[in-house]
Amino acid sequence: MTTQPYRLAEGGIVDRERPLTFSFNGRRLTGFAGDTLASALLANGVHLVGRSFKYHRPRGILTAGTEEPNALVQLETGNRSTPNLKATRVELYDGLVATSVNCWPGVSFDASALIDTAHRMVPAGFYYKTFMWPRGGWHVYEKLIRRMAGMGRAPEGPDPDRYDRVNAHCEVLVVGAGPAGLAAARAAGRSGVRVILADEQPRPGGMLLNVADTKGEPGADWVGDTLSELRSMPNVRVLTRTTVTGYFDHNFLVAVERVTDHLGPDAPAHLPRQRLWRIRAARVVLATGALERPLTFANNDRPGVMLAAAARAYVNAFAALPGRRAVVCTNDDSAYDAALDLHRNGVEIAAIADLRTDPARPAAQAAAAGLNILYGHAVVDTGGRRRVRSAHVAGIGSDGFLKGPVRALQCDLVLMSGGWSPAVHLFSQSGGRLRYDDALGAFLPDRARQRVQCAGAVNGAADTASCILQGQDAGSGDLPAAASAAVAEAGSHWPIPARNRSGEFRRFVDFQNDVTTADIALAVAEGYQSVEHLKRYTTLGMGTEQGKTGNVPGIAVLAGSLGAPLPAVGTTTFRPPYDPVTFGAIAGRDVGPLADPVRETPMHAWHVKAGAVFEDVGQWKRPFYYPLAGETKRDAVVRECLAVRNAVGLMDATTLGKIVVSGRGAVAFLNRVYTNAWDDLEVGRCRYGLMLGEDGMVLDDGVTARLATNQFLMTTTTGNASRVLAWLEEWLQTEWPDLDVYLTSVTEQFATVALAGPKARAVLSGLTSDIDVTTGAFPFMSWRSGHVAGFPARVFRISYSGELAYEISVPAAHGLNLWAALSRQGEDHGITPFGTEAMHVLRAEKGYLMVGQETDGTVTPIDLGMQWILKKRKDYIGRRSLARSAMLDPMRKRLVGLRTEDPDLVLPEGAQILPTAPYGPPETMVGHVTSSYWSGVLRRSVALALVKGGRDRETTTVHVPLDGRTARAEICDPRFYDPDGARLRG
Amino acid sequence: MLLIACPWCGQRDESEFTCGGEAHIQRPPDPDALSDPEWADYLFMRANPKGRHRERWCHTHGCGRWFNVERHTVTHDVLSVYRMGEAPPDDRDGDPS
């Protein structure tokens, strides 16, 4: 027993033994295994499936494939919900839940449909014209438009499904498994090379699945035989449900395989939902077929108006009748086959209106079947509201105007065929040129740029036999034979005249974006002549279906409006993707913790145990601060800073980049890449260095130690480690290949602990017997090697906090033990672990720059007041740029300290600085805050800023506008704490 | 996605490489001898031809070596690959597109 009133009793690929229930817009319906959502809806007599994008007009199912512009659904709910899927492509499974997009509050009653009545308010370019004023109003309009437009809803939470990515290589990739593609894959497969055959449908066969079997012609049997031969070849891989969406350079193509989408939530857990195939092919055969085009008569968008070949597919493949009484309008022969197939299955054909007065191939079969053929006629309008109820048919004179009376024919289905557009998208993406073929009325592949051949309907072949022949040739690597049969003839009949020129009517060219013939005419009247401009102005072809149905009709209407021949107008550029791709498929497994590698130091476990809050610095996890129970971030940071200032703290400095520079040219190299001189640095000593880009802007900084005569250890900032190494390598390899220098990254080989504070020496001396830590023996800016806590170590006496400090490096494996030993040793001295935030505060109190905070790629050493580090005579990278007159302008922004009038106020970083109290926009802005913190030791806020004129303005008051008020601050020396540096030398 | 033949590793996907822009731009040996406009020309101005273009590429996610690629900017054909310091292949006449 079937509850599907429009389902045929037999035929088709659907399995009547396996009924499936599903829900559409809250209605429970039944279909069969093998159905698409669209075919199941049609079998249930459901035509109204959505509302159009702009006017919210009722819309039905137009096509049976990827090109569907109307029947867009939101599939499932919750985290698996997917918006804007085509009902024509969604395979039915038991329990499927779908709702229409683009309709609020419901598909049958749509409040926004009032727009349709007032449609003169929404002409072409509406968005550009209307919402440009008042300035700043867009954010209000946009929300309203989005609500009205209904782009589908984003899922509510993270995607629970898994996606995979596969790299594949083959000698021949065949796209499309219709007759041409199957023949091509078979020919290529027989030659023994690796072949991949990809097809977007669940079953190979292409159009052969949609036609009734005809005696003597290849049909379902031929498909079955070919497929079993392909499956028996170990060198051939057949991918179904796989859409090739992009054709890129050097024969690299991307395809999306929908592995379990058709199984719904019951999909087995071991399979990914989708797979992204990245295929490099020596040769590509495109057998992508052709797409039928609509005709542009008035109200051609009512539910029940359908492409002829789509109706044929529903009847033959799915045994679903799209209606009981049809009117056919065509300018092409293929619609006759559709009419005959429907007629055989009990659909009454009220009339076939053929726009041609004298078709080259009169439809003898249709006439013999007694069908009513009206030559030189067209459907000029339709009636009905949520479903077509009548078609208005009239004669069309040679002048293009109506001739004779208009007759209304009752019907519940209107089939239209405006000829076929070869699916040249991928060929065009590959860089191939197209040509317009007048006889076919379509763009065809012309000259290829890559190793690609087209075969079958995409090449203009009109019958199965020529498709197979072309496929065989292309698969063997021969040039495809010319199509042996006459190509389908299609006249140019865009647009079809309306029956009442002054009345209200709309002829849709792009169904999804609601672009009408009038919109195109208006755009032309407003001066848009290029097809690319027209596309953007009217949004023609810019929806999810990318103009698959409306492209050529739209161009034809444009050509007509311009009075130019169609080939002169040309076509828009086809770009990837051919069909929308989910973000899940693109991301693959690179999500969550796998989105980016996480780098942890050897001491990470200790930090976790100590309750550290972590900060991401590049890929590194660095302790930000270590809150004790009940402490706020500010409490913790103040405590950590005070411990360093008054006792001793320890910080994990492992993440700083470490590069060993060795070779006889090492000194010369450092002289070129740093702004200061390195010749006189003794072994055992360290020096701070500043690295510039060739444009003179600060790139990075760090301390470099001389390990041996021809060996240095350079440190970089954490975030710039790999960038600096790449930068140095580039200069060595491309500019100075003669320099005897080798660079080795050793960042991960050593664990480094910074021990800072007045008690640092006391802690260190208790853990080493072979390093003399007295000031005289181990002065500031020197390094010693020996053992610390029993581990071989290099100890650097350098400081970023302004306190007495050591950085202790040991082989990475000993990092955790060294940290633990230092913690134990320092217990009596109140040793405190401190994080990156305390480090930032400590260095800001000292006025030390932080690369990336005080610098942003536009800041020179002069701006930072660091002329002292610039060599006077010898060259270095960036030196010449610093000599440009603009770099010496005293009114460049330069580094200063800012002392707020209210000591408790911590200015927000990035805040703008004004020379006077604000007087209303546009304000004069003289700088911005780069670093700003609460200083526990100074009991007030400290801030660094870049201000025009810099320290020439010292002691002047500036104004910092904040939310609702303005703060006053005084420009001062950026060295807030211990300006003479007595503490770090102690 | 270009297929580029690293002179050290062979054919690899473009995603393993970094493009370093126009090749054969030598750093002036005596920058002080240059006027500001001449220095700016070295620093900022690059050819942007429609057709043959010699570029520096680095096999960043491979051997880490820099080398030269002659690429056609319209067709993206890789016309030749040669090592740093090697002379570029002789100019050929005509446009290969």
Ligand SMILES: [Zn+2]
């Ligand atoms: Zn390489």
